Amino acid sequence: MEITRKDFLKGAAGATGLALLTPASAALAKDSQTRQGMAMLIDVSKCVSCWWCYAACKEYNKLPETSRPDLSDPPELSPEVWTTLHPVRKDGVWVSRKKACNHCTEAACVEVCPTGALSYNQLGYVQYEKEKCSGCGYCVEFCPFDVPKMEKTTVTGVAIMNKCTFCHDRVTNDEPPACADACTTGAITYGKRAELITQAEERVAELRRNGVEASVYGVDEAQGLHVMYVLDGAPDLYGLPADPQVPAAGTVRDIFKWIGSGLAIAVVAGFGLNYLVARLRMRREVK
Amino acid sequence: MTEARVVERFKKRTIWFHWIHTASFLVLLVTGAILFFPGLGGAAAGGITRSIHRIAVVFFVGAPIVYFILNPKMSWHFIKETLTWGKDDIQWVRSAPDYYFGGDEEKMPPQGQVNTGQKMWQFIALATGVLFVVSGFIMWFAKDALSSGVFQWFVIVHDIAFILALLMLLVHIYLGVIHPRMTESLRSMWNGKISETYARNHYGKWYDDIARRKG
Numbered sequence: 001m002e003i004t005r006k007d008f009l010k011g012a013a014g015a016t017g018l019a020l021l022t023p024a025s026a027a028l029a030k031d032s033q034t035r036q037g038m039a040m041l042i043d044v045s046k047c048v049s050c051w052w053c054y055a056a057c058k059e060y061n062k063l064p065e066t067s068r069p070d071l072s073d074p075p076e077l078s079p080e081v082w083t084t085l086h087p088v089r090k091d092g093v094w095v096s097r098k099k100a101c102n103h104c105t106e107a108a109c110v111e112v113c114p115t116g117a118l119s120y121n122q123l124g125y126v127q128y129e130k131e132k133c134s135g136c137g138y139c140v141e142f143c144p145f146d147v148p149k150m151e152k153t154t155v156t157g158v159a160i161m162n163k164c165t166f167c168h169d170r171v172t173n174d175e176p177p178a179c180a181d182a183c184t185t186g187a188i189t190y191g192k193r194a195e196l197i198t199q200a201e202e203r204v205a206e207l208r209r210n211g212v213e214a215s216v217y218g219v220d221e222a223q224g225l226h227v228m229y230v231l232d233g234a235p236d237l238y239g240l241p242a243d244p245q246v247p248a249a250g251t252v253r254d255i256f257k258w259i260g261s262g263l264a265i266a267v268v269a270g271f272g273l274n275y276l277v278a279r280l281r282m283r284r285e286v287k
Numbered sequence: 288m289t290e291a292r293v294v295e296r297f298k299k300r301t302i303w304f305h306w307i308h309t310a311s312f313l314v315l316l317v318t319g320a321i322l323f324f325p326g327l328g329g330a331a332a333g334g335i336t337r338s339i340h341r342i343a344v345v346f347f348v349g350a351p352i353v354y355f356i357l358n359p360k361m362s363w364h365f366i367k368e369t370l371t372w373g374k375d376d377i378q379w380v381r382s383a384p385d386y387y388f389g390g391d392e393e394k395m396p397p398q399g400q401v402n403t404g405q406k407m408w409q410f411i412a413l414a415t416g417v418l419f420v421v422s423g424f425i426m427w428f429a430k431d432a433l434s435s436g437v438f439q440w441f442v443i444v445h446d447i448a449f450i451l452a453l454l455m456l457l458v459h460i461y462l463g464v465i466h467p468r469m470t471e472s473l474r475s476m477w478n479g480k481i482s483e484t485y486a487r488n489h490y491g492k493w494y495d496d497i498a499r500r501k502g
Binding site: 113114115116117131132133134135136137138140141142146154155156157158159160247249250252253256257259260261263264267268271274275277278279280281282285 | 321322323324325327328329331332333334336337338340341387388389390391427428430435436438439440442443446447449450453454457458461465466467468
């Protein structure tokens with residue numbers, strides 16, 4: 001087995017004993033097995049591109065209106081568009097894949113967020129507290145799905161990120177996210193992640209019996225997504241990376257944070273030692 | 288009581304430059320460190336520190352440019368001194384540990400206007416300054432034009448410059464302000480003068496030069 005970054009960080013934490021400087025990622029050490037929580041399952045074979053999920057998201061989250069959505073010119077994810085449809089040309093017709101935050105179990109955005117605005121909710125999704133966002137934009141650059149979007153003024157640097165919140169207020173009150181609630185065809189199901197995996201596998205088996213090359217996406221990707229998909233084609237056809245990862249630069253950054261913190265402490269401790277020794281020897285010399 | 292004889296070490300404008308640059312760098316350091324060190328990120332919430340970082344960088348970049356325009360000769364001299372290394376520097380590196388741990392002062396090779404340690408600090412300051420400004424400028428203005436992969440590595444370049452600059456700044460502050468041997472260092476960056484004795488002990492070659500020129 002490969003050593004994961006989690007293991008590495010845990011090892012590093014133990015080795016150096018710098019508990020106070022533990023990176024957020026290690027402090028939130030999590031077991032993907034126990035953090036199953038809740039999830040959504042998107043079945044692309046049932047989606048009819050009606051845009052009700054899009055409209056419900058806009059309405060519930062009080063996002064300003066954008067252009068009337070159309071599969072020939074779909075809106076991209078933006079600070080005002082938290083979910084959209086990704087158009088796919090398949091067997092001569094247009095179909096779509098609902099596109100929004102996939103709420104990874106090992107989420108690059110959470111790993112790189114310096115302020116804790118992005119965190120892991122115990123229900124499994126990536127929780128976003130907008131008031132904590134500093135606008136650094138690391139999440140935008142590190143997300144393997146290109147989901148977080150920035151509202152920003154270049155000159156002043158004032159910026160704030162926006163993305164799907166998994167309808168935090170709804171799901172913490174036992175209500176499904178607005179998009180799942182609005183779906184007209186059952187293409188979006190909300191429920192316990194473990195149960196949705198079973199449901200997805202059954203659906204895949206059913207599709208396969210009908211001769212469709214179906215598969216589930218998101219069971220193991222990024223240690224498990226909390227938005228999973230039943231696909232009837234390859235992931236990249238649906239605009240999903242085959243192997244989404246926390247970019248290597250994220251791990252390198254974590255290592256540098258350790259090195260930087262360790263060296264700074266060592267140097268300051270060295271000053272203390274140096275001061276004492278130098279003082280002592282200089283005094284002896286004067287005598 | 289007779290006043291101790293003094294020599295001029297820094298010009299007024301150099302002192303101004305030093306402290307403006309210091310102030311702007313400290314602001315940049317603090318507003319950056321909260322994003323770097325785990326657990327401090329809460330201080331950046333709301334993003335005001337982002338704007339402060341950008342205001343400070345105007346002074347951080349502006350001060351050396353203005354100084355260079357006003358004193359091109361001194362600036363070139365400074366850069367040349369920083370990059371010129373000779374036998375004495377190697378000797379200095381060999382003798383330095385003992386010297387800074389309170390050893391015999393006489394064993395230290397005589398130094399020019401800036402000693403080898405100061406050259407190292409100046410080199411790090413120049414090098415990290417370039418790394419900071421280039422990577423920072425790109426992350427500020429070219430973010431949308433860059434692919435995510437490239438952007439991520441510029442964040443790391445900024446991180447590396449931060450670690451190097453922070454460590455050397457700590458050393459610089461310790462030696463300038465606290466070290467028991469550097470008794471006149473901080474004061475000289477305030478009024479520009481050091482005593483002849485201090486000059487002779489710390490910058491022997493430089494002191495001899497001045498003394499010779501005075502005749």
